[in-house]
Amino acid sequence: MKKCPACAEEIQDEAIKCKHCGSDLREGAKTNVSSNKSVVSKNLGLIVALILIVTSFLVWFLVGTGQVNLAKARANLSEVNLILRTISTASESYSVANQGNYPIDIAALIPSYLNQNYCNSTVDGYTLTCSFTNTNYTITATPTQGGQSLSISTGGVLR
Numbered sequence: 001m002k003k004c005p006a007c008a009e010e011i012q013d014e015a016i017k018c019k020h021c022g023s024d025l026r027e028g029a030k031t032n033v034s035s036n037k038s039v040v041s042k043n044l045g046l047i048v049a050l051i052l053i054v055t056s057f058l059v060w061f062l063v064g065t066g067q068v069n070l071a072k073a074r075a076n077l078s079e080v081n082l083i084l085r086t087i088s089t090a091s092e093s094y095s096v097a098n099q100g101n102y103p104i105d106i107a108a109l110i111p112s113y114l115n116q117n118y119c120n121s122t123v124d125g126y127t128l129t130c131s132f133t134n135t136n137y138t139i140t141a142t143p144t145q146g147g148q149s150l151s152i153s154t155g156g157v158l159r
Ligand SMILES: [Zn+2]
Pocket: 004, 005, 006, 007, 008, 009, 018, 019, 020, 021, 022, 023
């Protein structure tokens, strides 16, 4: 006779299953259960760690690229701003030299006042459209991916 390790009742030495509590008495049966459990908890810890790593990487990546995009958008905006001012300054200079008449086409500014034709072209994510008459002009920069457009018109008024 021996004692069941689970319920402490007397059982046969050859018993592989306790008749009192139904415990499996084969060698390794109990330890297998506990080792399975520890494997599961080990894996769970690994999975949680992995999720944490992936999540923090994602957050870092999104914040990082967001800031890069924002910085790029700011750089593009100031670049476009500069182009609008350049065209405006060229137009004003043309007007001073031509009895107050503005050019009726941007082509009239090139190459004496302006080095290239920016109209109807896309620069730094902005499409530039121009309107010229001999009394006024408006150059509009519209973001190709949506957002606020900006323009400069007669007298160098930027809005
Ligand atoms: Zn038992």
